[in-house]
Amino acid sequence: MAEKKELYLGYSTDKAITPFFQNWLEYLDQDKLMKSKCSKCGTEYLPPRQHCQKDMSECTLVEVSEREAKLYSYVIVDFAPESLSSKQPYVVAIGEFPSGLRLTAHITNLTSMPEVGMNLKLGFDKSPDGKMITYRWLV
Template sequence: MVLMTEEKELYLGYASDKAMTPFMQKFLEALDGEKLMMSKCTSCGTEFLPPRQHCQKCLSECELQELTETEAKLHSYVIVDFAPESLSSKAPYVVAIGEFPSGKRLTAHITNLMGMPEVGMSLKLGYEHIDAKKLTYKWLV
């Protein structure tokens, strides 16, 4: 008798791309445990955030590795007032590009702002379970 293990169905973000792959499933399982994964090329060592399954330089396979940086500076932002249809109920919301000390960048919502965002302000990496299937990384001030 073969026991079937049931994979948890997970998607990234508020309006998710449903085209899943085993690589992305691993990324999301780690995110479910509040770990943000980058990827590193197994051949040339180049690192990518967000992760890629294939190296942009040599097309070799990459492996997922936990990102150890958690604090960043706000590189740029937008306050989305008129949103795409899939996120219209959530508007207005703030999307920010944060830059970690290593230079790696990440695009996500800032969810706890009390005032206006400012370029250069400090950001901290956070996580959110949006619903039973959707989860995301986010920025906190």
């Protein structure tokens, strides 16, 4: 198995890495955003769940092929929680893919005020040492 990666979302705290989540991270390291799909009923989850919400059946990882989304809602965080105060202000967005799946992430390249309904593109990012990885929205 390749070197273990950490999910990098500005401030990572979830150290309870499971084999399912580690597998998901390895895909993310290859710039692949994976959703999960229930092997029994086909329900899809983004972010992924290991277990289907309906009957706790196991889910498998499936790549999200969509790259473009619309801004469903946003917040400009001017006063951040202590752990992220060095990064304020930052923008958190909920993007909605044409399929209806949504994803919450930072928008990192805004040059003007965000607007609900604007176009977003899915992007990926790594920390300089390559050990921490994440997804993000770009305009």
